[in-house]
Amino acid sequence: MLSTSLVSSLQFPFDTKNLFKFNNIQEGDIYRHYTTVPEDELPINLYQYQDFVIRVDYSDNKELKKFLLETKTAKDQNQTNVTFNKWAKNNHGNYIDLQISEENLIKLIEKFPTINYNIIIEDLAQKIYETYPKNHHESLKLASTDSKYKFKATEEIIAESKVNVLSELFFKEYRPLETIEAWLDILKQTYPDLISFEDIGHTYEHRTYRVVHFSVPNSDIEHHERKTIVVTGGVHAREWVSVSSVLYTIYSLILHYNENPSSKILSNLDFLFIPVSNPDGYEYSWKTDRLWRKNRQETIFPNCFGIDIDHSFDFHWTKSSDWACGEEYSGELPFEAFESQIWEEYLNQTNNDHKIWGYIDLHSYSQEVLYPYAYSCSEQPRDEENLIELAYGIAKSIRLQSGKTYNVLPACIDKDVDLLPDLGSGSGLDFMYHNRAYWAYQLKLRDSGSHGFLLPGKYIEPVGKEIFAGIKYFCLFILNDE
Numbered sequence: 001m002l003s004t005s006l007v008s009s010l011q012f013p014f015d016t017k018n019l020f021k022f023n024n025i026q027e028g029d030i031y032r033h034y035t036t037v038p039e040d041e042l043p044i045n046l047y048q049y050q051d052f053v054i055r056v057d058y059s060d061n062k063e064l065k066k067f068l069l070e071t072k073t074a075k076d077q078n079q080t081n082v083t084f085n086k087w088a089k090n091n092h093g094n095y096i097d098l099q100i101s102e103e104n105l106i107k108l109i110e111k112f113p114t115i116n117y118n119i120i121i122e123d124l125a126q127k128i129y130e131t132y133p134k135n136h137h138e139s140l141k142l143a144s145t146d147s148k149y150k151f152k153a154t155e156e157i158i159a160e161s162k163v164n165v166l167s168e169l170f171f172k173e174y175r176p177l178e179t180i181e182a183w184l185d186i187l188k189q190t191y192p193d194l195i196s197f198e199d200i201g202h203t204y205e206h207r208t209y210r211v212v213h214f215s216v217p218n219s220d221i222e223h224h225e226r227k228t229i230v231v232t233g234g235v236h237a238r239e240w241v242s243v244s245s246v247l248y249t250i251y252s253l254i255l256h257y258n259e260n261p262s263s264k265i266l267s268n269l270d271f272l273f274i275p276v277s278n279p280d281g282y283e284y285s286w287k288t289d290r291l292w293r294k295n296r297q298e299t300i301f302p303n304c305f306g307i308d309i310d311h312s313f314d315f316h317w318t319k320s321s322d323w324a325c326g327e328e329y330s331g332e333l334p335f336e337a338f339e340s341q342i343w344e345e346y347l348n349q350t351n352n353d354h355k356i357w358g359y360i361d362l363h364s365y366s367q368e369v370l371y372p373y374a375y376s377c378s379e380q381p382r383d384e385e386n387l388i389e390l391a392y393g394i395a396k397s398i399r400l401q402s403g404k405t406y407n408v409l410p411a412c413i414d415k416d417v418d419l420l421p422d423l424g425s426g427s428g429l430d431f432m433y434h435n436r437a438y439w440a441y442q443l444k445l446r447d448s449g450s451h452g453f454l455l456p457g458k459y460i461e462p463v464g465k466e467i468f469a470g471i472k473y474f475c476l477f478i479l480n481d482e
């Protein structure tokens, strides 16, 4: 029988001392190898991940570079007989990270015998396993057998949690959508003067699209006069650290408020957060495919699901050359993705009175601060000198906080628009920069490759802290720029 303390800890999965024992990894406690765990206790089918992740240096091989960058995602069998998935590319080091099967790696080596590569992830399935909470299976089992233990913010839990809602324990592990929603509910009920929700639409799978509005009351300045900062995460489903970092930013703002309720940032700015900008995709990455990127809506091909939300905004939109099953599929029309459409309607109708001034869209991985434009390197952004200066300021704040280097570059370079122009089109960054936000950036969070999208949970806090430092700098810059 499960001990009582174990069960009671589940009522509130991200707090209480018992929880620490139960729901979080203890010091020195390591994951078993997934092959020794019964299959029905694994979070998802991990046997589907038999690939390697390799880093290919193409700095002195133009032909290889062209081949790797121009090849579409793995399922596009028609393009080439070597298939792989691209993870990320380093624009300074001239290398690219690929997820590739052994068979395809051999083919790639045959095609380019002088290829220079090393394996950065050898046991992909295990790396994936280690991003789920250690006791994910037990939590799910309890939640499904007794509705009392579902991660819902019941009145009782809220009453119990008031003191502890700001516990760091929530950030020891990545959290599934249900738990995130419960945490936000508790936060809202604990700080009703600061936090409100705007549920602005429904996704393809009927999940609520939620904006968290954070605003410290200030009678000296009209609400619609206040500059608004928008921070979004989770546009790409598998980039879990971008979701946790938005949540960590909300959490840090509340701590900041508790310490200094009349802080300049808080009394003069207004914040809109979308922690999970792709709820269907996020859920799918927890329950079916950890490496899923797009949303989950139907496409023109019956068996291909999902549109890349970040290619769906109507600013210099062009249809992607990637097919509907590919990871970079744009849809057939701008705003075809439910999420970009919801956001567009929200901005134009319900949210006309928000003076959106700053936009930061969090992604992973590569450690980069990207500035507009994404669609073209020949289009000069307005106020370019200051735009770049602010980007360096954000990178410097991050470095001062954690010692980590984030490179500053225009988004068009990151997206290789010189080789594949369609890849930079229709991004949220350009759309927001052009239409609403005077200052707009896309940040690619940690790391620079050893874990890639599979950054372990122990980095949630350090990444959260450095990103909050960057966002604080961003806010101060905007306030002082008057």
Ligand SMILES: [Zn+2]
Pocket: 235, 236, 239, 362, 363, 364
């Ligand atoms: Zn992304």
